[in-house]
Amino acid sequence: MNIIKRMKSPTPKFFRKLRNFGLIVTAAGGALLAAPVAIPATLVTVGGYLVVAGSVATAVAQAVVADRQ
Incomplete structure (x- = not known):
């Protein structure tokens, strides 16, 4: 299964929730x-980590396909 076909296949319910x-x-x-306001550097660092973690979780959850049995 190629990547395009995998991304277009249905995603299981749990992984749809994880993607969202x-x-x-x-x-x-x-x-x-x-x-737009000055926030502490710690919050900026946490924001960066949240963006990376959320992006990875979304990509992995989208790549999971439902088993056709």
């Missing part, structure tokens, strides 16, 4: 990074 959670985490991290 990853998107929320990524958005929260992006909001911290793009905050």
